[in-house]
Every structure is written in structure tokens, then in C-alpha cells.
Amino acid sequence: MNQELIMQWGPIVLMIGIFYFLILRPQARRRKEEKEFAETLKIGDKVIMSSGIHGKISQINADKGTVQVETGAGKITFEKSAISTELSKKLTAPIKEK
The missing domain is CATH 1.20.5 (Single alpha-helices involved in coiled-coils or other helix-helix interfaces)
Incomplete structure (x- = not known):
């Protein structure tokens, strides 16, 4: 059984x-x-959005979960989840050798 x-x-x-x-x-x-x-993420961080837009964070609204990103075309508001990469972290990451 x-x-x-x-x-x-x-x-x-x-x-x-x-x-x-x-x-x-x-x-x-x-x-x-x-x-x-x-x-x-903090104000002044250079970021790349998931859409490919490059910019610098100029304002963070924690209540709404949004950030205002300053780009060449002006300031645009995005959801925090739309940020794919923070450039200073990407540039300081160790390079993997093959």
C-alpha cells in the first residue's frame, strides 16, 4: 500500500x-x-530607459513610483520600473573575459 x-x-x-x-x-x-x-536610484544618476532613452534623473516621486528624467528633448516622467540600467553601475562593472 x-x-x-x-x-x-x-x-x-x-x-x-x-x-x-x-x-x-x-x-x-x-x-x-x-x-x-x-x-x-538617486537624483543625478544617468540612466537608460527600457525604451532606449538616455537621460539623467532630475526628480523622484516615491509616492507615485515615478521619476522625472532630463533628456535632450526635455524632461519626461517615467515609472521607476521603466529604468533598465544605471550608467555609472554599468561602466564600473568588471569586464568578463572569455
Whole structure:
């Protein structure tokens, strides 16, 4: 009886474990890193938006979760989540050799 139960439910438990370690856990880690990135942004940081726009943060509105970015065309308001890269961090990151 006990062995039949393991044979029946074992693969299902194994699939749930694989699903957790391959999908849910990496997504949670990525969300945490993105949240920490957004919290470390400050006025004056040079950033690249996910749309490819380059600019400098001129104002941060923490209540609404938005930032005002000064670009060559003027000041534009974006969601914090639209910032993909902070240039000073990108430029100081170590270069990986092949």
C-alpha cells in the first residue's frame, strides 16, 4: 500500500519541486534585485530607459513610483520600473573575459 502511494504521488511531488526551483525561485530573486535597484536610484544618476532613452534623473516621486528624467528633448516622467540600467553601475562593472 505504501509503495503504491509513493509510485502514484511521487512524480507529482517531483514535478512541483522542479517547477519551484526552475521557475518560481529565480523569478522571486529577479523581482528582489529589481526592487533593490529601484530603491538605490538617486537624483543625478544617468540612466537608460527600457525604451532606449538616455537621460539623467532630475526628480523622484516615491509616492507615485515615478521619476522625472532630463533628456535632450526635455524632461519626461517615467515609472521607476521603466529604468533598465544605471550608467555609472554599468561602466564600473568588471569586464568578463572569455
